[in-house]
Amino acid sequence: MKLLALLYLLAMAPLHALAEQRLYLSTLEWPPYTSQALPDGGYATAVVSAAFAAVDIDVEVRYYPWARALSLVRQGKVDGLFPEYYDPEQRPNLLFSEAFPGGPAGLVKLRERDLPLRYGDHGPTGFPELHGLKIGLVRGYLNHPLLDSDPSLQRDFARDDQQNLSKLLAGRVDLIFIDHLVAQSLLREHFPQRQADIELIQPPLLQPTLHLVVPKRRVDAAYTLKAFNRGLQIIRDNGELQRLVERHGL
Template sequence: MATLTWPPYTKRSLPKGGAVTAVVRAAFDAVGRDVRVRYRPWNRAIALAKAESTGVVAYYPGYHCNHRPDAGFLRSYVIGMRPLGLAKRANAAFSWTSLADLEGFRIGTVVGYANTRTFDRKVAAEELWTIESHSDRRNLHKLIEGRLDYAVIDKHVMTYLLNTDPELRPHRDEVVMDDTLLGRMPLFVCFRNSPRGKALRSAFNDGLTQVPYKDIMAGRIARLSAKGAE
């Protein structure tokens, strides 16, 4: 299987490979299957799963499996939910309840990341002012420096970065997540649409029903994102 580096969800150096990888391993372990995981940049991970010659049959975590529509990837059962929201400076005197409230604010996004459909539609219609960066980490720096008003980010990713990144930790009390979330988005494993892919998806889904995957995910995220965690 292939995945990206996206802590606390996935990262080679984390215990069990991260919270999502821990769920993937537990589900396959429940049905007696071993898992080998390759960590690659996101687009490369998808390409590995698409090509039958690589031996990779799936990629994760996707909140849909249409990253390569021509490949027809098959999604698994839901393996978790990601809380997507807007980070802002702790002393900010503004908040939002509807997307219209965000008009005129500088909003940081990450190149290549999809957000909620309604948010992305407003961006495409040029109703929201977005500024792209190449990483969540960079957006948090820009937020702290006052170069952004908001940054679109997963709540758990934000907490992990603020508590573990050496350059961000001194500023972790300067950033908060706005109370209003953009949404809670499901995460899936995306299997190649082939006989082997279908068989492994069936085995994975069976295993997922046998393990407390929500508890595994929540426990791993809590431990990995704790203040002072390495």
């Protein structure tokens, strides 16, 4: 029994050490999920902060352009990054947390454009119908796996979702891939006179979950992830996660 107790204390020690320091996390301006201008920093920021708070760990969230935020976590210069879609194959140097809810994501076009997209239960019935169309994506984002991997598709990369949406409105791309809630938030904030010009193609291609990711190269990565997952389970069990979903309108 004494040996088991000792092993338990040794296993818990790194988590206690984490509780004595502040973790630094990188993210981006991605309303309604993350933004310095939103209450609680946005929905995803509120979830991540609440999960760490549930295990007595303080976090500081720093906002960067996505490519910079991703570079920092890959280099191990921050303790973690959020929110990220789940795709370990495209992020082999990162560890993924347990999931928390996100919103729908899919293709968006100008309402006036008549594009030959045939939708089944899970999105377009094969991406050959997108050939010849210019598809706007954000550099460094994880999108639909086929949009990221099909070499025959014509991709046009933007620095962020706002620029991508601006390109669509200007007719510089035929379609963009974007989280639907992000598209609606950006339209309300930056393009209020153009909201009726945009069509969110239904059904969405994805209903992705969101994740915290941590760099494998950091010695404390597994402990950071373990602490977050434990905190996430606590706020899921006590109802706080659902309250955050409802409060932020997901």
